[in-house]
Amino acid sequence: MxxxxxxxxxxxxxxxxxxxxxxxxxxxxxxxxxxxxxxxxxxxxxxxxxxxxxxxxxxxxxxxxxxxxxxxxxxxxxxxxxxxxxxxxxxxxxxxxxxxxxxxxxxxxxxxxxxxxxxxxxxxxxxxxxxxxxxxxxxxxxxxETRSVLELATVDWTALTEMAAGVDPGYHLEFYPGGPSDDLIEAYARAKAEVRDVDDGELRPSSYDPQRLRDSLDTLHRRGMKPYIVLALQQRTGTVAGLTEVVVPVQHPTRADQYDTIVVRDHQGYGIDRAIKARMLLELRSAEPELAEVQTWNAQANEAMLKVNAELGYQTDRDWCxxxxxxxxxxxxxxxxx
Ligand SMILES: CC(C)(COP(=O)(O)OP(=O)(O)OC[C@H]1O[C@@H](n2cnc3c(N)ncnc32)[C@H](O)[C@@H]1OP(=O)(O)O)[C@@H](O)C(=O)NCCC(=O)NCCS
CATH class of the missing domain: 3.40.630.30 (Gcn5-related N-acetyltransferase (GNAT))
Known part of the structure; x- marks a missing residue:
């Protein structure tokens, strides 16, 4: 059988x-x-x-x-x-x-x-x-980990627009449907590599090498999973200071998966985490009209991220073991x- x-x-x-x-x-x-x-x-x-x-x-x-x-x-x-x-x-x-x-x-x-x-x-x-x-x-x-789900129907879009604009003026945000442009891959991989050793209890992102990152984006596309990226770039240096990744799978396009959100240590404290996540939701609203929910997974120890998610309206759902x-x-x- x-x-x-x-x-x-x-x-x-x-x-x-x-x-x-x-x-x-x-x-x-x-x-x-x-x-x-x-x-x-x-x-x-x-x-x-x-x-x-x-x-x-x-x-x-x-x-x-x-x-x-x-x-x-x-x-x-x-x-x-x-x-x-x-x-x-x-x-x-x-x-x-x-x-x-x-x-x-x-x-x-x-x-x-x-x-x-x-x-x-x-x-x-x-x-x-x-x-x-x-x-x-x-x-x-x-x-x-704990899974949380955000119902887009409950989102206060005016408040979200303010959150997205609330980043320190030393930074600007960029939206990349499909993944970061090739000239940004190395900087993007460096930002991921920098948090690799941070011990906040979360599983560390694995695609911190530029080629591996390209392969991982390519694999997502081949599997029917569309990546969306928002980057925070430092105005003065062009450095990638923060990033957030959401994937919309064609197999269930009403519910997207929030992947990594990273703010590089030297750039923490400038409102980047909240702003990039808010900007992502605003962009998804027009890019993915079928989308109704976003789900994300966090370590219970990661209080800073859970706090931002709660502000955005995420509701904790279940344990993911x-x-x-x-x-x-x-x-x-x-x-x-x-
Ligand atoms: C977990 C799963 C694979 C078990 O399949 P199953 O064919 O019912 O499992 P088995 O009959 O081989 O069970 C083996 C043993 O596991 C334990 N077990 C299975 N189901 C259990 C249950 N509901 N409660 C407690 N123990 C359970 C029992 O000890 C059982 O032995 P027993 O029946 O002799 O007491 C099935 O429930 C499943 O497909 N779940 C969904 C899996 C998943 O990935 N979900 C997430 C995405 S949707």
Whole structure:
């Protein structure tokens, strides 16, 4: 029933079946989240950064009596990068608690082990069955972030326009739909590199090298995810003093993802954080007419950013937990139980 699956060559019916299961999972576990669309779903499931690999499996129901393919009721993929595999698994709510989730995770874990990777990481949404599931498989909680959601319908646009203009006159803001222009990539990467070592509890941005940043923007585009950037530039030097990144996925264009917001240490205290985020929302309002919400993830320890988000109208939503497990230990434990 479980077989390796390649989204690049899968039939449209299979892609549609994965979408149906994903939306059934969302309706059961995250009913406030918008359902996904089929647009670029194949690319979303198959495109990766250079040097990374994603391997996928599906679990299919028996074919229907009239013939034709069986429905895809379970899906797992693992992204191999560095020395870890990042896992995502979905089981249709109609067939849960039958051991399918466990079988899918172990299938992926065996491959991760064979390929010589050390650990598996997974993002688990708080208050969903996945918490009990990963705990039962021996995954350990590493890290918790809070997701917050901003409903654009609740935004006071006049106040936001003032916030966007409230930056110190030594700086000006620039909006870049699609990503920063190529002449700014190096300065942009430097700004990201500078906060790499700051220990505020947040996961550090990974694309701080100019080529990696180009690759990461290119990968986003290939996956159907449109990046928007607002930069704060110091008037006198042209230095990138701050940046904020939002991505609008074509798979759910009513809800965007706020990625990194960074204000370089020497430029903190000039109102940049608030101004760049406000400017971004003003720009998105006209650039993405379907957009209704923006979601973002923050470490609970990052009080400064949580304060600005609250001023903008973000409401905290759920915990977003990172779990991990040592692959060899997981595989051997389960093999010993068989
Ligand atoms: C987590 C998930 C994969 C589990 O799939 P499943 O097929 O029901 O899991 P299994 O039947 O293999 O469960 C294995 C064990 O996990 C634990 N478990 C599973 N669901 C659980 C729940 N709701 N509560 C507590 N423990 C649970 C149990 O110990 C279970 O063993 P048992 O049934 O013998 O007691 C499934 O619920 C799912 O797809 N969730 C959504 C995942 C996701 O990524 N969501 C976020 C984006 S929408």
């Amino acid at each position: 479980v077989r390796e699956w390649d989204p690049r060559t899968a039939s449209s019916a299979e892609i549609g079946s994965v979408l149906d299961t994903l939306n059934a999972v969302l309706a059961a576990d995250l009913p406030q989240d918008p359902p996904w669309r089929e647009d670029s779903l194949r690319e979303y499931l198959s495109e990766v950064m250079p040097g990374e690999r994603r391997i996928s499996w599906v679990a299919e129901a028996d074919p229907p009596a009239g013939g034709g393919p069986g429905q895809i009721l379970g899906h797992v993929h693992v992204l191999l990068l560095g020395d870890i595999g990042v896992l995502e698994v979905l089981v249709h709510p109609a067939v849960r608690r039958n051991g399918l989730g466990r079988e899918l995770v172990l299938t992926a874990a065996r491959r991760v082990y064979q390929e010589g990777f050390q650990s598996i990481g997974v993002e688990v949404v708080g208050d969903t069955p996945a918490i009990g599931f990963y705990s039962s498989l021996g995954f350990a909680l590493e890290y918790v 990172e779990y991990s497990v040592d692959v060899a230990e997981l595989v051997h434990r389960f093999d010993a139980q068989r």
